[in-house]
Amino acid sequence: MSKRDYYEVLGVARNAGDDDLKKAYRRCAMKHHPDRNPGDAAAEAAFKECKEAYEVLADANKRRAYDQHGHAAFEHGMGGGGGGPGYADMGDIFGDIFGNIFGGGGGGGARAPRRGADIGYVMELSLEEAVGGIEKQIEIPTLDACDTCEGSGSADGKVESCTTCGGRGQVRFQRGIFSMQQTCPHCNGRGQSIANPCADCHGQGRVERTKTLSVKIPAGVDNGDRIRLTGEGEAGPTGSPPGDLYVEVRVREHEIFQRDGDDLHCEVPIRISQAALGDTIRVPTLGGEVELRIPGETQSGKLFRLRDKGVKSVRSRKPGDLYCRAVVETPVNLTPEQRELLEKFEATFVGEGARKHSPRSSTFLDGVKGFWDRMTS
Template sequence: MSKRDYYEVLGVARDASEEDLKKAYRRCAMKYHPDRNPGDHEAEVRFKECKEAYEVLSDGGKRRLYDQHGHAAFEHGMGGGNAGPGFGGADMGDIFGDIFGNIFGGGGGRGGPRRGADVGYVMELDLEEAVSGVEKRIEIPTLAECGDCDGTGSEDRKLETCSTCHGRGQVRFQRGIFSMQQPCPHCHGRGKTIANPCKTCHGNGRIEEEKVLSVKIPAGVDSGDRIRLAGEGEAGPAGAPAGDLYVEVRVRPHDIFERDGDDLHCEVPIRISQAALGDTVRVPTLGGEAEIRIPAETQTGKVFRLRDKGVKSVRSRAPGDLYCKVVVETPVNLTQEQRDLLDKFEATFTGENARRHSPRSSTFLDGVKGFWDRMVS
């Protein structure tokens, strides 16, 4: 399979600056990095493709050769012994440290332990709690700093520089034409080793515990909103900074209202007599009750808008509206007297008189008649 154009791989113009190339490579690498796509062979191929393209285009000499001769510049040795992709050029370790330091554990790429992992927590709220705001206490299982060794993992709090990675926390290895790096297998990315492990945490520097926190939920949140509590995630290994806690809000379905952004929607059942003669009905809102006036001859599905009776979200300056859709209810459990009255009422709908009082029904019947006429002809 022929190689794709390097500029196309990175998604940049042929006159792209060094900074544009670096930004494009970062975007590409973050999208296809194997740590973010475990087991995805296509993503691994794309990642290698992005790396190869950047290695060439970020080197002035290689880029000039590529612009003149394309891929042939390297496939046939036109660039000399050190001209091919994967030799010389930019220090990919520096770029990997910048890009992936915070995405895949943070902090460990340039020597030193990674920060603690971020923790997610899903908090379910009633609609009323989400709209008005609330403070909730939560319990989360987490890794906390070991108090007996102050998070060092060492009984005597003494750490020695790792002899394998010399304190960098990572080691380099060659895989074909690519120079890769990974956490040091000896010190597990710490850059330090422990001669006398702590008996409480067994050298890990962290212990499992249940953490109790009080979380303030601001008024107006909605499902999918996240609240970040800095430093309340897992403690970092060997005294590294803790990760963050992200509380994701999920609003439970409500018995009456359905939320749509800042607006609320509800259905209001009314009797046939109210729809025909008109009436004033009281409807619930999140702030109490309100009235809507039902005009005479109102049809089912008519929507009434109550301004500012919706939700004032955390992002909006003004509250939304409440939309009430009336539904004309068919009466049930009728008494004999009520049945007799309805029979007398129905008897008044005869001939053209019925069409005058039921415009939608008449339109429907006209449509049906036209349909059958067309079918017969």
């Protein structure tokens, strides 16, 4: 079968410039590219034909020889400059035209199989769950390996060498004295192609589904901590390695405790009489109630430290502390008897002697007096 005229193949005039040739080739190759026409032998033949035409016409020496002698210029050793149109690997011209269209890129060597994407998941926990550890089941929408073809993408399990790169995963092209190679745009560097794609995954080797996983959260995790589950991310295309799943911990606010690293903080309300006379009260911890001794004359805001009653670190396993802040409450809903007793108690605070019972008040009043003295002087 005689070859068609190369200018006719690309649909350009014989005096077409380099830019016109490149645009015509891009248009022709995109139309007939095997990735767009899987299993179509006619499209593959047309793709090779337009590639061959561009390879000749884009080279000044070859184009000159073709214009003078036609296809005969490349028969029986004519034409020079490296032989006929088929002297290079398929895809020689892809470096500058299809590098960004079909996934190719510069650089040497075959590209490693493209792994699946990583997945992020935010898990909300109560403080008790974060401190004590827990195992939870989660559901994740993801791309998982196709069961029908076992992730290969092939309906019959057969995978062939890529016809574009000959199974090497890379193609080579030459410009003058420079020879470069890049990832094969047809097989994306895998070096293989699928002749009979799986009907369920359309040759991709993966399908959309919701996956249920059991995640073990270690004791002591905190806000922002991430747990990595290797290989539980999205499946890679056509059998390539899967990505990972990252579970990020978010701890809900607690009604009693505030966490600061491995330490816990809480406020403990006490009555005026307990603050003045002292008392032993019971306070909550994450491990149950414990006794806390309140010494006499305790002021509101005083901080008490309970050692090792905080959070056991997920890293060092050393427990933090619990800090209890005393908050003296003003009594409400007084009975007549209680009000009478308080009035009698208040009546005892008279004269200059009353100041020794209220150290903070005395300091405050002295400060106020000094302030006004400075203002009026």
